[in-house]
Amino acid sequence: MLSGVSLAIRRGEFVSFVGPSGCGKSTLLRLLAKLLSPSGGVLLRDERLRDGEFSRVGIVFQHPTLLPWRTAAQNIRLPLELGRTKHHRVLPDDQIRQRLEQVGLAPSDTFKRPPQLSGGMQMRLSLARALATDPAVLLLDEPFAAVDDLLRLKLQQDIRRLHDARGLTTVLVTHNLQEAVFLSDRVFVLAGTPSSVAAEVAVDWAGHRDAEFRSSPAFGECSRRLAAALFQ
């Protein structure tokens, strides 16, 4: 499915992979997360990421995939309860409230169960869960595909803000070009069968990722170059 994909992602960078459905974007993400093994070839990953407290990777899927029988707080704590090594780092309630606020949820949502939350709020909770282990790397598997337009714009801004504030290295896969440009420092286009990197577009924008950026000539230029690469 994927062949000859060779690239390096810098620490603290926000990169995206765009491409048509079935091009192997999600496969690539799962390879990075070591959820899949490559059938041939090697995947080299910075093994320093395994060390110390930055041992974990956070992931957000297209759907919130929360545990409906757990409260918001219990869903956020889930990743800390898993694994053989005991995390002696149980998140106290005040930290849970703080993390809920970071992703745009209210402290009063702490003890609500997912069915009591809207789709957008569930997505935000899913993001808070991904960040619970303070991961160095955040993987986003089309996390905005199932939410409405208005909400998508807000979630995008919030995610980029969190990426900057927490010094994350973030990898996003999406089929939405504007979304990739708006969020990323670099965008890779996957194309062909088997897929490989057909183009790489660097997004040069020093300021905040906001409405101003979205309407800037730089944004339009990057989107055009990506579209051209995709339709080659």
Next chain:
Amino acid sequence: MNANSEVPNTRFLSHRPRLADLLAPLLVLMLVVALWQAVVSFGKIHPILLPSPAAVAKSAWKIRSDLFSAAGRTALAATAGLVLSVLAGTLTAFAFSQSGLIRRALYPYAVLLQTIPIIAIAPIVIVTFGRGFFSITLVAGVISLFPIITSTTTGLLQIDPNLLDLFRLNHATRWQTLIKLRVPSSLPYLLSGIRIASGAAIVGAIVGEFFVGSGQPGLGAMIQRKSASMDLSELYATVLTSTALGTIAFGSITVVGESVLRRWFGMSLGGRS
């Protein structure tokens, strides 16, 4: 955060049985009873072949205390059998969910269990374990085992692949995945399995009692006695009591299951069949 698009979802709260769910079947029942009465009253069917609903109701009232205590005995045996099958069935399902080899090796025999007719199992169990309460419980347990095994196994295995990825990503152990993900996820499946199994357990208890026969105080033995003495209206009354028992069991498990699921999952058992 001001967002009209993020209004909490409360649809799950409004999932209550509507009046029409109760009224429509009741209307059908009334029509059937009226038709039955008309056929006996105005038709040429002799009451020895088919007693009228009025005669059945009269008999039921006459032997009401017998019917009540017999139904209680049968309910007790069926409940004990159901407890047995839930214990054995969930344990089997755990084993099936943990090993594909165990599942492939044993699943055909679970299916076989389902294909053996209950009237063949009952005499064998009674010969082996005697004419007592335990044999009846065992027959009820055997016949209600299959739905528990299949639905619970399905529930333990049908997990959102993304959730499994999330657990693997966080290095969850097999035990953690079982306890924190598979078991809670399978609860709705177990409940719907219990709902199907409850009817089967009552049938099993009645068949068991039928084969144990005269000395036994349950509904099955009572059906056997009434049929031997050709007391048709009392036989009908007993059979209808058995049906009512099954309906009550199904209905009460549905109500309890729905409230558990609404509380824990914000979802419904579905298929109000």
